[in-house]
Amino acid sequence: MTHINENDDFMKYAIEQLPPRNGLALVLGVCKITGLIQVNDIPFWLRVLMKRVCKSVPLFTPGNEPNHVLINEYLPGQGIMPHTDGPAYFPVVANITLGSHTVLDLYETETRNYIGSFLLERRSLLIISEQLYTNFQHGIKEVKEDEITEKILNYKLCSEKCRIGEKIFRKKRISITIRNVPKKITAFTAVFNNRA
Numbered sequence: 001m002t003h004i005n006e007n008d009d010f011m012k013y014a015i016e017q018l019p020p021r022n023g024l025a026l027v028l029g030v031c032k033i034t035g036l037i038q039v040n041d042i043p044f045w046l047r048v049l050m051k052r053v054c055k056s057v058p059l060f061t062p063g064n065e066p067n068h069v070l071i072n073e074y075l076p077g078q079g080i081m082p083h084t085d086g087p088a089y090f091p092v093v094a095n096i097t098l099g100s101h102t103v104l105d106l107y108e109t110e111t112r113n114y115i116g117s118f119l120l121e122r123r124s125l126l127i128i129s130e131q132l133y134t135n136f137q138h139g140i141k142e143v144k145e146d147e148i149t150e151k152i153l154n155y156k157l158c159s160e161k162c163r164i165g166e167k168i169f170r171k172k173r174i175s176i177t178i179r180n181v182p183k184k185i186t187a188f189t190a191v192f193n194n195r196a
Contacts, residue, residue, distance in 0.1 A: 042069060049096070053178055059092045059129050060180060066094070070177045074102070076170040082107050082139030090180035091133040095126045100171035103146045107137040116153045119162065145169045
């Protein structure tokens with residue numbers, strides 16, 4: 001996990017640019033089985049962020065650079081059901097957590113057995129790739145607080161000195177998920193093909 005610098009001015013700017021609404025904040029492309037339908041241009045500040053992620057994470061290989069961004073807002077008590085991102089995406093996901101922390105739970109895809117969690121601190125960058133991407137589901141419990149246990153696989157690496165048994169209260173969290181959809185089509189083509 002890599003951390004975004006607290007004094008990073010463009011991140012403050014990025015947060016200020018988000019639309020003032022709850023839930024889904026910004027979708028720049030819609031992923032369908034047939035490919036990515038680009039619906040909005042990627043703003044400059046987000047392109048800068050994507051370049052920084054690519055520079056620090058060499059897992060986005062040439063030709064598979066990020067072209068899909070999803071920005072969501074989560075309030076305390078909101079979560080995500082365990083899921084996989086599926087074969088429509090290149091098997092690397094970069095997620096930046098802003099605002100508040102959360103805990104990402106991991107489950108074996110076939111058995112759905114819980115295997116552990118990652119504490120995603122505010123200003124953290126999490127990369128999911130390879131076997132973690134293909135063999136495991138990830139989700140976030142719908143709770144307002146998280147307890148630090150030994151099941152949190154990275155608790156010793158966290159910058160905010162976490163101790164076993166400590167409880168951390170969630171606040172509003174902004175999630176920026178950066179991915180690559182290998183097949184890209186235009187919105188015009190998608191509409192035209194749906195009429196046929």
